[in-house]
Amino acid sequence: EELRVAVVGAGMMGADHVKRITHRIAGARVSAIVEPDAGRAEAAAADAPGSLAFTSIEDAIAAGAMDAVLIATPGQFHAPVLKPALDARLPILCEKPLTQDSESSLEILELEQQLDRPHIQLGFMRRFDTEYQALRDLVVSGESGELLMVRALHRNPSVPESYTNDMLITDSVVHEFDVVPWLAGSPVKSVEVKHPRRNSLAPERLKEPILVIMELENGVLVDVEMNVSVQFGYQVATEAVFEKGIARIGQPSGLQRWDAGFFRVKDHESFVTRFAAAYDAQIQRWVDAVRRGDLIDGPNAWDGYLVALSCEAGVKALNEGGIVPVEAPERPAFYA
Ligand code: ISE
The missing domain is CATH 3.30.360.10 (Dihydrodipicolinate Reductase; domain 2)
Known part of the structure; x- marks a missing residue:
């Protein structure tokens, strides 16, 4: 079974990840794009045939539209997406930073620790270069x-x-x-x-x-x-x-x-070009880890907290x- 990934945020990075998952990543497809800006959503959807469009993460979760979430919104919107995604026990790849400050990062760590194991991988792609x-x-x-x-x-x-x-x-x-x-x-x-x-x-x-x-x-x-x-x-x-x-x-x-x-x-x-190969490796390894049931294979939320x-x-x-x-x-x- 292909992993169904919801990409949240279709700006420069999100749109690039949509293309990557559709064209270069094995074992996954973009099943949903969550993006409040209609123009951006439409442009990204062209690279994700068959994907559903949502304007909020809550709606996408309620529709059961994904097996995993890739968060590529600007940093200040990470926490409001991380919380419902963790509540839904979904594996998450979150672009850097985890959140905007250490206090809100700690809140995310506390939520995550109520699950059986880490569900969040952080998008520090340089580690994959x-x-x-x-x-x-x-x-x-x-x-x-x-x-x-x-x-x-x-x-x-x-x-x-x-x-x-x-x-x-x-x-x-x-x-x-x-x-x-x-x-x-x-x-x-x-x-x-x-x-x-x-x-x-x-x-x-x-x-x-x-x-x-x-x-x-x-x-x-x-x-x-x-x-x-x-x-x-x-x-x-x-x-x-x-x-x-x-x-x-x-x-x-x-x-x-x-x-x-x-x-x-x-x-x-x-x-986008300087780290293209690193992003590819990062997303492929994350997809493989989620499909194996390991959920992450790279920097975790604690690493994100230390960075905060x-x-x-x-x-x-x-x-x-x-x-x-x-x-x-x-x-x-x-x-x-
Ligand atoms: C951007 O958000 C990135 O993550 C880039 O890797 C970094 O080089 C750039 O300075 C940031 O604004």
């Missing part, structure tokens, strides 16, 4: 010695009008708050944010780029260049400094051209300055 996986393998192998420092670049060409200054942390650096502790095998201990000279091409409401410095519990120091108005393309790259070696991932790997006196390499313009704690510290560091500590509570056995 083959280069990130190779870098993690290198850290674990110890071949280059201990990891000392991580330099991360996170550059967007531009951001939508709905993107606020705090979202530099909660929507963007949120990825580094998940993937770097995963790479280094150690949680975030503190966060600091520095402001270089402001990019005059940034929208007026944004004071960026920013430099985010995090210290991990194991002493690894991480700097993240967060830059969302670079104009030219989309780049996510990392250089890891080890005791006896350096490793680099995320270099441009597109078409190489020699032309009119220049050498050029095609680079990405959006996360780091984001809170990050927003405080962004707005008030200083080095802000992060208290990482112990992982409950339920999320082991």
Whole structure:
């Protein structure tokens, strides 16, 4: 039996997941699209033949329209979808962030813990990128010695009008708050944010780029260049400094051209192409896990909660300055 997936939110990411499930994922189909905007719903439905359209998650659940839910709404609408989906005991893949703050994330954890096991997988797709996986393998192998420092670049060409200054942390650096502790095998201990000279091409409401410095519990120091108005393309790259070696991932790997006196390499313009293979792997593994009865195969809601704690510290560091500590509570056995 094919897994019937309801995609909630048919914006850029949701519409992309609808296409992915229809054309590239085995063992699943989009059975419902939940989207209040009629235009978006209709556009996405064209990529999901036979799917039903709903304007609320409650209606879709009442109609029994799905076996699993993929949440791709903007972050502030995650909690109102997570709650009824958990009540209905449905397996869930939730795009990042889990919720907007640690308090509402805790509420979700409490609801989930009333079920027999974790039902929520978090959409931290970088963990499914083959280069990130190779870098993690290198850290674990110890071949280059201990990891000392991580330099991360996170550059967007531009951001939508709905993107606020705090979202530099909660929507963007949120990825580094998940993937770097995963790479280094150690949680975030503190966060600091520095402001270089402001990019005059940034929208007026944004004071960026920013430099985010995090210290991990194991002493690894991480700097993240967060830059969302670079104009030219989309780049996510990392250089890891080890005791006896350096490793680099995320270099441009597109078409190489020699032309009119220049050498050029095609680079990405959006996360949709940069992480396409990672999203494919993430969704395929989630679908396989749900069909096997494991329900998740990747970061869980506890990981989402830890990231929410780091984001809170990050927003405080962004707005008030200083080095802000992060208290990482112990992982409950339920999320082991
Ligand atoms: C966006 O929401 C994402 O998740 C992208 O991965 C990130 O690069 C971008 O900065 C966010 O706005």
